[in-house]
């Protein structure tokens with residue numbers, strides 16, 4: 001048979017199996033629906049039964065509804081091709097590999113879940129170590145239709161006569177395809193070096209390093225799905241948290257886990273880790289460097305121990321006809337004494353009241369001594385402690401504190417200078433105070449870590465502490481748990497772009513992973529954080545005492561064409577060891593264009609380049625520029641609004657990718673931060689197919 005006919009015949013064979021799978025899926029769905037309905041009926045009968053029977057019925061109902069909902073959720077996930085692989089073994093048997101395990105009514109396997117041990121050979125078998133696999137087939141589907149098949153032969157001598165072989169490389173085909181707005185899963189083409197990371201043990205800390213486009217993010221997400229599948233009992237209940245650099249990034253990766261049927265993973269951007277906040281704004285580099293450093297912890301601690309802004313400066317109270325008075329210095333002494341005990345202020349008001357009463361008693365004793373009298377101290381404390389005016393004083397002198405309020409106080413240069421003595425210089429103090437004083441633009445991403453630190457330092461007032469609930473499982477939401485505020489019991493935490501976390505951010509994330517194992521993804525060469533040693537220390541503290549640490553390095557760049565990556569590698573040549581740069585596997589024959597442009601002609605040149613690239617690629621086009629130029633460049637492109645087009649600042653482009661990129665003024669990226677070349681390297685490695693650089697100054701590219 002000719003190649004197209006063989007291909008068509010093989011597609012038809014796989015289509016028949018895929019049809020069987022979908023028919024079975026519909027049956028399973030109907031069964032789960034029926035179970036849910038039955039569950040609800042049990043609940044309705046409960047009114048007429050004895051109390052203990054009611055309770056057990058309600059429990060049974062909840063469990064049935066919960067399980068039915070979970071099954072439906074798994075079955076209803078938006079699978080982009082439920083079946084994607086087939087392994088033909090030496091013993092002439094074969095299995096299908098898919099996003100979900102499915103058995104027929106006789107309990108025979110129709111599809112093996114990709115995470116099951118039996119499917120491991122799909123990713124691990126090679127011609128050198130074929131693991132009894134003769135042919136590995138990738139099946140490409142759109143919905144329920146098989147579009148194509150692609151084979152690897154692993155034991156050439158064992159191919160039986162009736163076995164047909166089709167295709168020339170599913171991986172290359174997948175890499176060459178145009179990109180949409182959201183990242184896709186890679187279950188069908190996970191490579192061996194990636195599979196080892198995905199299936200590494202769950203305990204301890206797993207570090208994944210590697211250059212741009214090596215699949216670190218993809219691998220970390222598939223690892224989360226794998227761990228939940230294999231260790232659901234240990235990890236599922238407490239939950240998995242995935243931290244990414246920005247909301248744009250978490251939105252970009254948001255479809256990957258649901259497409260594998262995994263909905264019980266929380267994705268949070270660094271600006272959203274603290275409940276109730278969604279910060280998206282980046283600070284300019286010098287401010288971010290201060291806000292992220294560990295010096296801030298000391299500053300915050302001193303700030304919250306300072307006298308609150310509206311606190312009264314002295315206290316007067318009448319006891320048995322005599323005025324007892326505490327002046328500012330005496331009150332300060334009491335305040336310091338309360339803080340010396342080290343408790344969070346919002347939990348220390350009782351202690352503050354006790355010490356104030358002690359100070360008042362000491363005053364009364366002093367007066368009495370001067371007059372040659374005696375007083376009963378216990379009686380005084382009881383009587384004054386019950387007085388309404390004492391309580392009125394206490395609530396303003398020792399108010400309940402709020403994190404945002406403390407940062408606002410630091411907007412006063414004098415207050416900040418006192419809290420930052422010996423830690424910040426005068427320039428830094430003015431810059432930071434001016435920033436905290438101006439709240440008109442909302443919080444920045446770096447502020448969120450400060451607010452979270454303050455939340456813990458200040459403590460929860462006793463009443464709201466009591467109101468904290470444990471995890472509630474809501475069966476109506478398909479089992480997705482509603483977690484209490486500031487939940488900190490995740491069983492596994494994934495941190496992406498970890499090279500950029502500041503020490504204060506590591507502290508914030510560490511708080512959520514006190515009991516967790518970790519997967520930490522990063523590339524030091526792409527770092528925009530200026531003090532890696534301090535960040536490494538804070539990171540190690542976040543991991544706690546966990547001793548097992550394994551590290552994997554991915555070395556193949558699957559995103560960029562080799563031509564694009566060659567250019568990117570040049571700009572970090574002096575900032576990276578040769579083995580820190582990955583190898584790009586795909587040649588396109590299209591070299592990136594570097595266009596010299598007059599600064600005055602940038603607008604027109606950007607519009608022209610964008611139009612060209614929109615015509616040249618099918619998928620997304622990203623325009624990357626320095627952070628503070630984003631609104632200006634957006635203005636230039638207003639007339640071209642198109643869903644495929646996005647303007648993004650350098651720091652916000654981390655982790656993203658586009659079919660084509662227009663990079664506007666690379667020199668601006670270098671000068672906007674202390675790690676400018678590394679940020680430029682990030683920007684240059686976002687394109688899968690085409691890159692155009694518009695530069696009014698050639699300094700950004702080192703001379704050959």
Ligand SMILES: Nc1ncnc2c1ncn2[C@@H]1O[C@H](COP(=O)(O)OP(=O)(O)OP(=O)(O)O)[C@@H](O)[C@H]1O
Pocket residue numbers: 171174175183184185186189190191194210211212213214215216217218219523526558559654655656657685
């Ligand atoms: N085995 C694979 N099969 C198909 N596509 C892959 C594979 N590995 C990676 N990719 C694709 O390569 C691109 C880059 O992957 P990813 O974003 O995970 O890389 P990264 O290492 O996190 O990059 P960066 O450090 O630049 O953020 C993505 O489009 C991803 O889907």
